[in-house]
Amino acid sequence: MSEPHTERTTGDVAGIEHVDVVGIGFGPSNLALAVAIEEHNGAVGEGARLTYCFVERQDRFGWHRGMLLEDATMQISFLKDLATLRNPTSRFSFLSYLHARDRLVDFINYGSVFPTRLEFHDYLEWAAGSFTERVHYGAEVTEVVPVREAAGEPVGLVDVVASRADGAPVRVRARNVVLATGLTPNVPREAVLGRRVWHNRDLLTRIPELAGTTPKRFAVVGAGQSAAETVDYLHRTFPDAEVCAVFARYGYSPADDSAFANRIFDPSAVDDFYDAPADVKQRIMGYHGNTNYSVVDPELIEELYRRHYHERVAGRERLQFHNVSRVADVVDMGDRVELAVESLIDGSREVLAADVVVYATGYRSSDPLWLLDPALAGACARDEAGRLQVLRDYRIATHRAAGAAPLSAGIYVQGATEHTHGITSTLLSTVAARSGEIVDSLTGALVPDAGPAEPIRGEAPADPVATTAR
Incomplete structure (x- = not known):
């Protein structure tokens, strides 16, 4: 070196x-x-x-x-x-x-x-x-x-x-x-991260805080790979606790990992995208968003469904799904967190009391x-x-x-x-x-583009917000 x-x-x-x-x-x-x-x-x-x-x-x-x-x-x-x-x-x-x-x-x-x-x-x-x-x-x-x-x-x-x-x-x-x-982390406005409200990026670093306690219920918000992994981990790690998944979809959507679709990740695809007109860029992202965004490995989907079904057969459903729903409000009550879960179909609400809420809602x-x-x-x-x-x-x-x-x-x-x-x-x-x-x-081995033909008015940066990936 x-x-x-x-x-x-x-x-x-x-x-x-x-x-x-x-x-x-x-x-x-x-x-x-x-x-x-x-x-x-x-x-x-x-x-x-x-x-x-x-x-x-x-x-x-x-x-x-x-x-x-x-x-x-x-x-x-x-x-x-x-x-x-x-x-x-x-x-x-x-x-x-x-x-x-x-x-x-x-x-x-x-x-x-x-x-x-x-x-x-x-x-x-x-x-x-x-x-x-x-x-x-x-x-x-x-x-x-x-x-x-x-x-x-x-x-x-x-x-x-x-x-x-x-x-x-x-x-x-x-x-x-x-x-x-x-x-x-991309966290909705209604959520304030704290002792009982986490983002999944901190999952393993926050879990030790529960040592010596017996959580009764977790709520996991999100429908992507990290959300499904968080649901799976909590369900296996806390065998006496309920794990409630809340998401706007009807169910987890499988990631498209097929050979042709994966070409979107090729280095040459960067050239294609860069040179494409704006409307084509938008279409490409729409066509292939299911290779990365809010999708889950099919094997994990099958495992979670199998586990959920077996619990229904046994008559004790620890793994629960609140689908076609959203979190309308979340309030940290000190000894618990209360979530107002609203149905996107009829607007009805259910209040869930959880020991911990994990937002697996990605990044920006x-x-x-x-x-x-x-x-x-x-x-x-x-x-x-x-x-x-x-x-x-x-x-x-x-x-x-x-x-x-x-x-x-x-x-x-x-x-x-x-x-x-x-x-x-x-x-x-x-x-x-x-x-x-x-x-x-x-x-200097790569000749850069000439850049914009006309000067474009610059702007001072906005306050940072935040984001994640494959």
Whole structure:
């Protein structure tokens, strides 16, 4: 691995780290970027190498730890790892991980292309371990500001400003920044997360709080894979408790995992989607939303139905379904939570008292520019709908904001590009290919799009909201 690059220049604040690219967030997307940069650096001469680092608010690498259920499997092939689709010989591939863990033959005998979520998380941690010196863990970014050389000159550098829990500052100066801040929970307005109202991302971290108690009822809101997994887990873990699933559908819908439909996750599908007219983009998302959104693995659907049916035969229904319904209100009463469950058919309501309510209602993308200084955010172009204009190489199109200097520093984004790059934007399926494309753009090997023909008025970022993936 190439050595970290830190330098001091005249007029700079002493001790600022200078790099070609800094990544904000160090989840799977920017981890794949680290792998791609490192492999690029290993293939070129010293003068062509990229210097880089990442800033991550967690104290160590972690990816949806609260949903690492023991027997939950990935929904993508192990070949869609951090590197294989870009570089099949990579030392950061899942196969290399298996070899390093002395489990390659065992995995082959396992006979499935879908590892458990626990194992895939261990793989990601294993890969992240090679970049410990490149990541400022435990540092939360507070702002990204332009570095102004002289009035009217293009802004070619930005400073990423962060602070640690103990107040110690972190400041990195870079020519390019890659925003990969992830997704945040999508919770309805009527719900306030607290001691008895959870989001499923925190399931395993909150369960220990119930030690020494005997919960009588759980309510799980949502109809997707995470919701079904949460229902299954709670039903198995608490054999004396009722588990009530609440969702607007008539029943869980199966995920379309057929070979042809899965082509929507191919790297080439990103090109097709990017080049498609707006109405075609909308149709593609409508046609293939059932490959990822609010759908459940058929095997899990069958298992839950079988369990529910057997309970009806036995005369004790612990597993209950409130379908074609919605939660109209939720009130934390201190010793319990009361949900007003409203039928979408006739409007009738039923009040459920539960020890815990788990919202498995997915995630939503926040505006990725919320960390940027207003001058930087104002230079980022938006379309007529107010959405960011993102070029094919994942660089945000920029223009000269009113009264501001032009921006030549690169601002790239991973995750908030579904409107431009399609359904895989927040998923693992194309992280290997995407990271390679960003590296090619950073090094000039990929010629970027020209961007918007006419300047588009920039806007300051809205407050962040939040989002999730396949």
